[in-house]
Amino acid sequence: MKQKINFVKCNPTQNMTILINTMLPSDEHIRIASKIMSYDNVYAEQVGFIEPSMNQEADALLQMAGGEFCGNACMALAAYLAELQEMERHETTVFRLEVSGAEQLVACRITKNREDYRCRVNMPLPVKMDQTVLQEGGAPANAVAVRYSDFIHFVIEVEHIDANMKNQMLCLAKRIGSFLETSMLGILLYNASSSQLTTLIYVPKLNSAVWERGCGSGTASIGAYLAWKNRRNIEAHIHQPGGTMLVKALYDQEQLTQLEIEGSVGIVAQGTAFIDMDFNLSVGEGIHEISNV
Known part of the structure; x- marks a missing residue:
């Protein structure tokens, strides 16, 4: 028996995102997401569920499948809400979203372009940043841990990336992600020059590992890292395989006070997905790896 799932597929900097607008029990989210993001279904890098919010100030609630926070998924939902409102070209509005992994509402300022949307997202601030050392296989790598209330990113400055480094980072993420109490772990390989x-x-909840073509939360963490490292405000264009995103970080009195990212998002598909009701996710079956480098 097949279950019908209504979805919209969005493209925020090629970080392909599926938003599901069929109401489903929360204990079904991981199973549904693992199937719908697979190669033999709709296929994407991540899945979020659109739900009504109990917060009267929020326009919608975005629940990511693994309970993580995702800046690009926020952009995707803002674009979808703008599409439902049939915004005119050059029109701008602000949506306030309740999002998993974020303690406060996330403001998304969105402008309609000819074929897509331009979105600016007010991102959560890290609760702490500190230096650490990571090691998997080769020589130890100096890193900066950018710690949020519900997830963590490790920034590693590199000059070049090869297949061996990618394999080491993948093994490292799976190993430390198994014991860290976090909804999401990111390894950010950054070439400063x-x-x-x-x-x-x-x-961890999805056992999903993805080399993302464009990462909103990762872009924000690079902005936070640069502001922390240089002790000043930062505005930078961060180049990624799927395109370029802008990050702005305000730094005042030895602390980060504001963090924003900006990028483009398009709606590429909308329709109905069919999920096999007999599909059961077994241990180890949920691994979802996409390599884009």
């Missing part, structure tokens, strides 16, 4: 970012996102 070219402002190039390559991001691995690992979601």
Whole structure:
């Protein structure tokens, strides 16, 4: 028996995102997400569920499948809400979203372009940043841990990336993600001279590891890292395999006070997905790896 799932598929900087607007029990989210993001279904890098919010100030609630926070999914939902409102070209509005992994409402300022939307998202601030050392296989790597209330990113400055480094980072993410109490773990490989970012996102609940073509939360963490490192405000264009995103970080009195990202998002598909009701996710079956570098 097949279950019908209504979805919209969005493209925020090629970080392909599926938003599900069929109401489903929360204990079904991981099973549904693992199937719908697979190669033999709709296929994407991440899945979020649109739900009504109990907060009267919120326009919608976005529940990511693994309970993580995702800036690009916020952009995707803002674009979908704008599409439902049939915004005119050059029109701008602000949506306030309740989002998993974020303690406060997330403001998304969105403008309609000819073929897509331009969105600016007010991102959660890290609760702490500190230096650490990571090691998997080769020589130890100096890193900066950008710690949020519900997830963590590790920034590693690199000059170049090869297959061996990617494999080491993937093994590292799975190993430390198994004992860290976090909804999402990211390893951000950053080339400071070219402002190039390559991001691995690992979601323990989904056992999902993805080399993302564009990462909103990763872009924000690079902005936070640069502001922390240089002790000043930062505005930078961060280049990624799927395109370029803008990050702005305000730094005042030895602390980060504001963090924003900006990028483009398009709606590429909308329809009905069919999920086999007999599909059961067994241990180890949920691993979802996409390599784009």
